[in-house]
Amino acid sequence: MLPYARMNLAQQEKITAQCVLFKDLSPEVCRIVLQNGRFMSVNQGEYFFHQGETADTLYVILNGRVKLIQLTDAGQQVIVNYFGAGAGLGIIVALSNIPYPLSAEAVEACTAVAWNKDTMKQLMRQQPQLAFNGLEMIGHRFAQLQKRFQDISTQRVEQRVARALLRLVRQFGKRIPQGVLLDMPLSREDLAQMTGTNLYNVSRIMSKWEQAGIIGHDHRKVILCKAHELVLIAEDLDILDRSPKK
Amino acid sequence: MLPYARMNLAQQEKITAQCVLFKDLSPEVCRIVLQNGRFMSVNQGEYFFHQGETADTLYVILNGRVKLIQLTDAGQQVIVNYFGAGAGLGIIVALSNIPYPLSAEAVEACTAVAWNKDTMKQLMRQQPQLAFNGLEMIGHRFAQLQKRFQDISTQRVEQRVARALLRLVRQFGKRIPQGVLLDMPLSREDLAQMTGTNLYNVSRIMSKWEQAGIIGHDHRKVILCKAHELVLIAEDLDILDRSPKK
DNA sequence: CGTAAAATTGACGCTAATCAAGGTCCGTGG
DNA sequence: CCACGGACCTTGATTAGCGTCAATTTTACG
Structure with a gap:
């Protein structure tokens, strides 16, 4: 992790424009908030923080992509989410006085702004709108996680993989x-850990899709050719094509 | 739903003592916050709010138990959680400007305090500690949901049912x-909807546990006789008892 | 060009979803 | 008081889906 440094003007404008945390704040206030943060870089494969560590810092991603990983007691990995520019890291947790419940790994070289949690609390005291913006970010994340919980408890593997792909495509x-x-780098194993299955099932499913022309690939990267077909699979409305199953 | 009414003193003391929302607030401030809320009753089977409705009210439960239900596009129900006294309802959502992502049903006669979302925002502007307490409640809920997401993506059905039971026992x-x-009223179907399976599996599993003396029942209610055994099952450490499976 | 990591594919067995049939418990009304 | 109906639960049979292991191929990269 590189040492902290000052942000340049272009970076400042970028973050205030695209991150919800700065919504409805005057340029003046944005400047103050940013001055209290620190610009930082994280190399590919390095971690912003690890599961279980005391949460004393929160981040907003400027560039690059971050993978949120949870480790089970048995040592299995679960990928909770991928985040890109504009997303917050550790916002919920750092403001809740609990340890980080997961690890955040940079899957590409990343830049970000970091705040000490007490500094941010102080800023939020002075600027309640900042706290509400934080709440809004959290609310969306919460609703999204709840939806994924619903998916994983009711959908079959193929639908879950389709949904994971569609979600990533929408994001990135x-x-x-x-x-x-x-x-982005995305192995079968990654997709398996996102959907609560194993790489063999993912491989089989994606081979099938590739033969059907729904997806393709360039080097190791996935290309979505027929998004509508994938949506049908995700919604479990592709019964017409395949053998009826009820 | 009964009309709103004033709270009595005993109710006020109860809620400020047991709900995180009032942590580190002076009695004076607590009084102000409560005066801005409304006391209300909800009969068994009635709803605090429905999935998809505009979220304009947030609640703290005083008495009774509430079931949080999500409905999938296909019409399947998923039970996300049960809440009892001291828990917040709609706190995240009402402060995030998004619709309720799930429905809240009273499984018993309930009493609660309700605030209009704008009123609460105004209070939080004046008392930032109130906002931080809200954040703390949300943080715990978020971490808990993430843990359950992890469980459901990595554990087998029997372990998930064991964990659901243990969680309910700890709560209620x-x-x-x-x-x-x-x-509390808790059908096989309820447990199935909590664990992402169907009532047949739950019934089989619980019959097995009852024969093993791990659980019992009184009328329709579950009695946990050997909690430690259930913990072993939940942690997947009960291999000693059963036939080895690896 | 050689090696290691990632992906594919087949075979096998178990878990859990589904369907069907019947049983138990409870409140209600004749 | 008992018979009936409905909600809930149990259990068996069957099968699709999925996890696991093993063997092989493909791809990336030094």
């Missing part, structure tokens, strides 16, 4: 001639 | 001579 997809490219 | 268990009584 880039349009290319053949369709939408998921321009 | 009452000591009786034979063990710990779960003094």
Whole structure:
């Protein structure tokens, strides 16, 4: 992890424009908040924080992608989410006086702004809108997690994998001639850990999709060719194509 | 739902003593906050709010138990949690400007305090500690949901049911001579909806446990006789008893 | 070009979902 | 008081889905 440094103006503008934390704050206030934070870089494979550590810092991602990982008692990994620019890390936790419940790993080289939790609390005391913005970020994350909980308790593996892909595409997809490219490192194992299954099932499912022309690949990266078909699978409405199962 | 009314003093003391929302607030401030809320009763089977409704009210439960239910697109129910006295309802959501992501049903006659979301925001602006207490409640709920997400993606059904029971016992268990009584209405279907399975599996599992003397029942209510055994099952450490499976 | 990591594919067995049939408990009304 | 109906529970049979292991192939990269 590189030492902290000052942000330049372009970076400041970027973060205030795209992060909910700065919603409805005057440029003046934004400047104060940013001055109390520290600019930092995290190399690929390094961690922002580890599960179980005392949560004393919170972050907002400027560049790069971060993987949120939970480790079970038995040592299994569960990938809770991927985050990109504008997302907050440890916001909920640092403000709740509990240890980080998961680890945050940079899957690419990342830059971020970091605040000490007490500094942020002090800022929120002075600027209640900042606290409400924090609450709003948390609310969305909470609703999203609840939806995923619902998915994993009611959907079959194939649907869960489809949904995971669609979610990633919505977050990180880039349009290319053949369709939408998921321009990020993403192994079968990763997808398995996101969907509560194993890499063998994911591999089988994706092979099937590739043969059906729904997805393709460029090097190790996934290309979504027929998004609508994947939506049908995700919604369990693809019965027409396959053998009826009820 | 009965009309709103004033709280009496005993009720006021109860809520300020047991709810995190009032932590580190002076009695004076507590009084102000409570005066801005409304006392209310909800009959068994009635709802505090429904999934999808605009979230304009937040609650703290005084008495009774509440079931949080999510409905999937396909119409399946998922029980996210049970809450009892001292817990908050809609706190996250009402402060985040998003619709309720689930429904809250009173499984017993309940009393609660309700605040309008804008009133609460105003109070939080004046008393930042109130906002931080809200954040702390949310933080615990978030960590708990993440843990359950982890469970459901890595554990087998029997372990999940064991964990669900243990969680309910910790929340609502009452000591009786034979063990710990779960003094609440709880059908096989309810347990199935909590653990992402169906009532048949739950019934089979609980029949097995009852034959092994781990649990018992009084009318329709569950009694936990050998909690330690259930913990072993929940932690997947009961291999000694059964046939080895690896 | 060689090695290690990642992905594929087949075989096998178990878990858990599903369907069907019947039983138990309870309140209600004849 | 007893018979009936409905909600809830139990149990068996069956099967699809999924996890696991093993063997092999492909891909990335030094």
